[in-house]
Amino acid sequence: MTRTILVTGANRGLGLEFARQYAADGWQVYAACRAPNDAKELQKAAAASGGQMHLLALDVTDTTSVRSAAGALGGEAIDVLVNNAGVGGPRDERLGRLDYAAWERVLDVNTLGPMRVIEAFVDDVANSREKKIVTITSGMGSIADNTSGGSYAYRTSKAAVNMVAKSLSLDLAPRGIICIVMNPGWVRTDMGGPRGTLAPAESIQAMRQVIAGLKPGDTGKFFNYNGKGYPW
Numbered sequence: 471m472t473r474t475i476l477v478t479g480a481n482r483g484l485g486l487e488f489a490r491q492y493a494a495d496g497w498q499v500y501a502a503c504r505a506p507n508d509a510k511e512l513q514k515a516a517a518a519s520g521g522q523m524h525l526l527a528l529d530v531t532d533t534t535s536v537r538s539a540a541g542a543l544g545g546e547a548i549d550v551l552v553n554n555a556g557v558g559g560p561r562d563e564r565l566g567r568l569d570y571a572a573w574e575r576v577l578d579v580n581t582l583g584p585m586r587v588i589e590a591f592v593d594d595v596a597n598s599r600e601k602k603i604v605t606i607t608s609g610m611g612s613i614a615d616n617t618s619g620g621s622y623a624y625r626t627s628k629a630a631v632n633m634v635a636k637s638l639s640l641d642l643a644p645r646g647i648i649c650i651v652m653n654p655g656w657v658r659t660d661m662g663g664p665r666g667t668l669a670p671a672e673s674i675q676a677m678r679q680v681i682a683g684l685k686p687g688d689t690g691k692f693f694n695y696n697g698k699g700y701p702w
Contacts, residue, residue: 473600476500476548478530478587479555481509484606484654487670488552490515491678493522500548502528502539503555530555530583540590549600550681551591553584556606559623573623580627585634596645602684603642604677605635607651607692614701632692632702639690648689652677655695668695 475492479485480501489501489512499522503509506525516523528539559576560569584605595601609615611628632651639649654677655668673695680697692700 471599472496472498473549474498474500474547474598475550475552476502476526476543476591477552477554478502478528478583481506481512484657484670484674485552485554486512486515487674488554489523490519491671491674493519496522499523500526500543502526504529504535528587530587531578533586536586536590540594543591543594545597546594547598548591548594549598550602550604551588551595553587553603553605555583556580559621559627563620563622568622573626576623576627577630580624581630581634584631588638592642592645592647595647596642601645601647602681603635603638603647603649604681605631605649605651606654607632607635609653609655609694609700611651612653612692612701636690643686643689646686648684648686650684650688650691650693652680652693653695653700 475497477485477488477499480489481503489499493499501512501516501523503512504527506512506527512525516525526539526542527535529535557576557579560572588603595603608628610621610625611632613629616625635649635651642649654673657668657670657673676695680693692702694700
């Protein structure tokens with residue numbers, strides 16, 4: 471039986487690579503982003519997928535958009551839901567020069583966005599065989615691993631989404647849903663920059679191995695891309 475995955479933020483970077491790799495392995499892929507008609511690389515990937523990849527308009531900051539996307543699937547089962555859409559926030563953040571409107575925007579995308587998506591699609595995940603929800607977080611969301619300070623908007627948004635996923639892991643356990651967060655590593659993407667230590671393909675290949683091996687006992691955990699536990 472064909473397995474199905476939904477990936478948000480699939481127009482570039484990690485999301486695009488998730489969509490490509492799963493489609494190449496025969497999964498039915500719903501590749502979601504705000505404006506599929508403008509996502510040229512994603513369109514090329516879909517065209518090359520042999521019908522395995524389907525584009526879906528979904529803006530994680532817009533509840534109506536998210537619910538509409540869920541409605542478009544018509545209750546189809548989703549084996550793996552990957553909350554990947556995210557933003558990095560202001561680059562030059564420091565005390566005395568904080569942009570609170572920008573901070574709110576980062577929280578809206580990185581923290582509230584995944585919750586909106588999970589609320590809208592949770593029944594579809596519950597109706598699947600694998601029942602997995604994976605939220606892409608960051609090592610910068612780890613309180614224990616914060617040794618450099620700064621990056622207030624991004625760090626807080628990821629720390630907060632970690633807590634969202636932890637609470638969801640408890641609330642959704644009775645439905646058999648596995649809910650985790652994962653650090654993709656420092657990847658050479660638009661967000662990660664050219665000095666990243668991992669290529670997108672490397673990060674996604676490693677994370678896919680972790681996702682494939684998830685068991686109910688893993689729910690609520692924070693994983694590094696290589697499968698090792700990450701400190702909260």
